[in-house]
Amino acid sequence: MQYGYQEANYGYGSAVATPSNAGAPKPLDQLPRLARDTTAENPWPVSVVSQKYHDAVERWPASWVEGQIVEINMRRSTSGYITLRDNTQDISMSVMGFRNFVAMAREFKQGERVVIHGKPEVWVKATRLSFIADDIRRVGAGDLKAQIDELRKKLKGEGLFDAENKIPLPEFPRCIGLICAPQARAEGDVITNVNLRWPAVDFVIEHVHVQGAQCPPEVVQAIRKLDDDPRVDVIIVARGGGSFEDLIGFSDENVVRATAACRKPIVSAIGHEDDWTLIDLAADLRASTPTDAAKKVVPDVREQWQLITNAWQRMNLRMDALVGNEQRLIEGYANRPSLTNPSTMLEPHQRLVDDAVQRMRYGLTRIIDDAGMTVEKLHASLTAMSPQATLNRGYAVVQTADGHVLDNAADASMGEQLSITLHHGTLLAEVKGQAGGNHIDTGD
Structure with a gap:
C-alpha cells in the first residue's frame, strides 16, 4: 500500500534500531502494515496515521451538502471559510473554499440555508478534516434564523x-x-x-x-x-x-x-x-x-482628571481676569480728576450756576429797563393829563367848600367860601359878586 510520502520526508532510513540508536525512527518495512497489527511496542507514528486518514478520505467522492450558515468569513479574495450547521441536529462542519468559491459565496449571509458542493480533505499537518467546496447555492433562509x-x-x-x-x-x-x-x-x-x-x-x-x-x-x-x-x-x-x-x-x-x-x-x-x-x-x-x-x-479616570484640571485652569483664568478687571476699574476710579481734585466735580455745576445767574441778571435788567421805560411813558402821559400841568401853565382850580370844582360862575353864591389852587399854593376867597360889577374877595 502506498501512503503518498517518501521515507526521507519522515526520517525513516534503513538503519536497524540498536541500543546506540534506540530513539531513531524505524524504517517503513518494519512498521505494521495494518492498524490491527500495531502494538504498544510497535505503534504507528502520528504522521503515518494522519497520512492514512488523508489517503482514505481522498478516495471519497465529491458530494452536495445541505445546511445552515452559522458563520461566514469571505474577507480574503483567495480563501474563505464557512461553518455549516445541520438543519435539524446540533452538528456542524467546517467548509473551506478558494478564489472561485469565495467569489460565489460573498453574497451569502449568516443564517441562510444553502447547498454546497465539494470534497472532504484531511490536512495532514493537523490531521484536520475539512470540506473543500467549489460551488454554493441558496436554498432559503435557515429555520433557526427564521x-x-x-x-x-x-x-x-x-x-x-x-x-x-x-x-x-x-x-x-x-x-x-x-x-x-x-x-x-x-x-x-x-x-x-x-x-x-x-x-x-x-x-x-x-x-x-x-x-x-x-x-x-x-x-x-x-x-x-x-x-x-x-x-x-x-x-x-x-x-x-x-x-x-x-x-x-x-x-x-x-x-x-x-x-x-x-x-x-x-x-x-x-x-x-x-x-x-x-x-x-x-x-x-x-x-x-x-x-x-x-x-x-x-x-476614564485620566479623562476625568483632565476635565477637572481644565475646569480648574479655566476657573483660575476667569478669576484672575475678573480680579484684574476690578483692579483696573478701581485704579481708573482712583485716578479720575474727580477724586484727585474733587473741586473739579463742582466746576461744571458752578459754570452752570454762573451762566444762569448771568442770564437772570440780563433778563432782570431788561425787565427793569422795560418797566422803567413804561413807567416813564405812563408818568409823562399822566403828567401831561394831570391838573397840575394846567396849573403849571398859569391856570387855577376853584373849588367850593365841599370840594367840588367850580367851573361856572353862576353856580357860586354870594358870600360863599371858595379855595383857589394855583401853581404854587392855595388861596381862600369869598364871592362878592360876578364879573361886570361883582367881584370875588380873596380875603387878603
Whole structure:
C-alpha cells in the first residue's frame, strides 16, 4: 500500500534500531502494515496515521451538502471559510473554499440555508478534516434564523425594543453586576478594563452557562437577582465570540423579556462586532465586545482628571481676569480728576450756576429797563393829563367848600367860601359878586 510520502520526508532510513540508536525512527518495512497489527511496542507514528486518514478520505467522492450558515468569513479574495450547521441536529462542519468559491459565496449571509458542493480533505499537518467546496447555492433562509426573525418581529410589536424604554447609564457607577461564564476571558476583559479606567468600582459577579440548554434560564435568573440587589447600579451581560449557534441562547424569548423588564440599565456585550442576538435589541446599550462594554460603563479616570484640571485652569483664568478687571476699574476710579481734585466735580455745576445767574441778571435788567421805560411813558402821559400841568401853565382850580370844582360862575353864591389852587399854593376867597360889577374877595 502506498501512503503518498517518501521515507526521507519522515526520517525513516534503513538503519536497524540498536541500543546506540534506540530513539531513531524505524524504517517503513518494519512498521505494521495494518492498524490491527500495531502494538504498544510497535505503534504507528502520528504522521503515518494522519497520512492514512488523508489517503482514505481522498478516495471519497465529491458530494452536495445541505445546511445552515452559522458563520461566514469571505474577507480574503483567495480563501474563505464557512461553518455549516445541520438543519435539524446540533452538528456542524467546517467548509473551506478558494478564489472561485469565495467569489460565489460573498453574497451569502449568516443564517441562510444553502447547498454546497465539494470534497472532504484531511490536512495532514493537523490531521484536520475539512470540506473543500467549489460551488454554493441558496436554498432559503435557515429555520433557526427564521424563528429568531419571527420572534424579533413579535417582541418589537410589543414595544420591548422601543427607544423610550431605554434606561440611561449612571455616569459614575459604584457597583457593576457582571453576568458571564466562570473563568471566562470576557470576565477578565471587563474587570481589567474597568479597573484601569475607574478603580473605585466594585463588582457583583454571577457565573452562568453562556451556551447550551442551561444558558437561558441561568441568564434570566442572574438578571433578576442583580436587578434586586441594591448595591448594583448597572448590569453587564458578557460573552466572548462564537458561532451563531453558540450565541443562540441570548436570543431566547425569556432572556429578552427579562432584559427588557429589568429596572436597572443593562449593557449587552455578546460576541464580536459582527455578532448579533436579540438581547442586544432589548438591552439599554449594546457594546461590540466585553472590553467595549467596560469602556462604555465607566468613565476614564485620566479623562476625568483632565476635565477637572481644565475646569480648574479655566476657573483660575476667569478669576484672575475678573480680579484684574476690578483692579483696573478701581485704579481708573482712583485716578479720575474727580477724586484727585474733587473741586473739579463742582466746576461744571458752578459754570452752570454762573451762566444762569448771568442770564437772570440780563433778563432782570431788561425787565427793569422795560418797566422803567413804561413807567416813564405812563408818568409823562399822566403828567401831561394831570391838573397840575394846567396849573403849571398859569391856570387855577376853584373849588367850593365841599370840594367840588367850580367851573361856572353862576353856580357860586354870594358870600360863599371858595379855595383857589394855583401853581404854587392855595388861596381862600369869598364871592362878592360876578364879573361886570361883582367881584370875588380873596380875603387878603
